Amino acid sequence: MIEEFFNVKLPVDEHLILKRNRFLTPLQELNGKRISIITGIHGDEIEGQYVCYLLAKWLNENPDKIKGIIDIYPSMNPMGIDSITRGFPFYNVDINRTFPGKTSEFLPGQVANAIVEAIKGSDYAIDIHSSNIFLRELPQVRISKSNAKELVPLAQKMGIDFIWVHDAVTVLESTFSHTMNTLGTKTLVVEMGVGMRITKEYGENLTEGILNLMAQLDIIDRPLSLSKPSFVSTINAEVHFINSPCSGVFIPTLEHNVTVAQGEKLGDIIDPLLGEIKATLLSPCDGLLFTIREYPVVYEGSLIARILEDTKEEKA
């Protein structure tokens, strides 16, 4: 059932409309649980489109298996998605820094508010991102430390490759996930793949993970498939950031989603004019290379890679 939850007139003969597709079981069988799958807050992140398609296809084909309410929100920044624009076009604002928004604010804040009002009351939400155009990410769920106790077990039900428990940062209080978790909707943020692209394998795996999660939450009736255990960052497993020491062009040596040894070469920063290698980047630890730079041009400081260090117990 397609439902509009935000509609505003644009200057020239068009409306900006936000829609969701609601799947629900006949009322007498409803168990009361509701999950929202949302994506497209950043218009240059497309991986979630495929996941929404696969989920909606499964739900269309299996209406008798639905035991709760499943809302799919594929496009929270329609003009951004249609124009490869990360933020809200015209205003040049990141919607994911304007939550919870207000009806009295400028348009991006109104959109954020409408998203919150539509999803409020869901028991669970999954917000699917695709990193950005600069980085390729192993599928991962990101959870702030303050929510780890509640959300890590939920994320583990999805069998996703990696769960990153990170420090809470004040600025992230203006994100969708923080707002929804504050309002009582258990919200997971998924990052995977790279901006402007779809990685079919990741989309298929995440879809399977979400179906598995919904089955375990009794929202759909479906046999559980075996899910692989996730890597989880803990206090014993540090995430290392490798930033470029200089400007240039990054030529990777390794693909991501591989384990690396301390001192192993990640890639070079080269100078095309001089024909020289300006820097060689090495892994600072043994661990899992879960992020690698996709867009080659770098400044000093540009993020090249992230590595989840093997836990100290494993090393011992």
Add this chain to the structure above:
Amino acid sequence: MREEILFEITSLSREPMRVKAFKFGKKDATPSCVIVGPMTGDAIDQLWIASRMVRFLRQKELENPSFILGEIVVVPTANTYSFNMGKSFWPLDNTDIDVMFPGYEKGETTQRIAARLFEKTNNFDFAILLEARKDHAECKPYVSLLANGAEDVDDARAFGLDFIHIKDESPIDTVSINYNWKIWNAKSFSIISGKKGELRKNDANKVFDAIVRFLSKHKIIDFPIFEGSIGNVVTYDNIEIIKSSAAGLFDTLVHVGDRVVHGQPLARIYNTLDGTLMQTIIAPFEGIISCAYDYPLIFQNAIAFRIIRLEDTQLP
């Protein structure tokens, strides 16, 4: 005057970005004041004000070295790259430097810019940031104080601008330079004025005069001045938002800074295709237009005007 390169950021193909400071008076003399120009590449008014300030201080110091009583440092901009290509935010990844403070020297490029700028500007008695509004609005020049600096309102009155806005802090404010200056004990102020991408010399010159007045009243320079306004304090409670109910061509009938009366037409909105008059926006009460939407096409529910209610402002 001493001209100094505070730091550089190198690039693959361009000249390095040099962030320059112009220093006046004796190092570590008190009282001290740092003036930082825009971090977005479309704040032309602010670049004009900062460069005029350098010129003024240089000329006056040459005429009379004892004109400078304390120490003044002007950093006209920390984002020359964006000015040179007509962009607002950092050219490669579109990030806003002014949401990266206090910065991180080992982080992403804009985090490093923030860290270096902050290190060079965080130990002054007074700190002034020149800003354009980030939304689509033109505004009457005003001093903006975050709520964590509300006790500095008497110091802010030294600018002599008509309005001092005490702004409630949101999570995003905690990563601004102004907030972090304050945390490190500077009396910090933002002066917001003008319209992005344009030079409005009248308003820019008012801001210029206000800074000269501020420097003189705080005995940082020895220079005669005219008294300015008494400085009305306003908060969100005093500012009424007037929104468009239609979308289309936006024809403004009033100017920023105008005093308007109840019932006065403020703007008309016409259908963009057939010219039908869709809405006449009427002033709902008497007040001063502090901000107006600055683009000839308008969305439905956009913030068309902000009006400061006449009866609500706080006099000293």
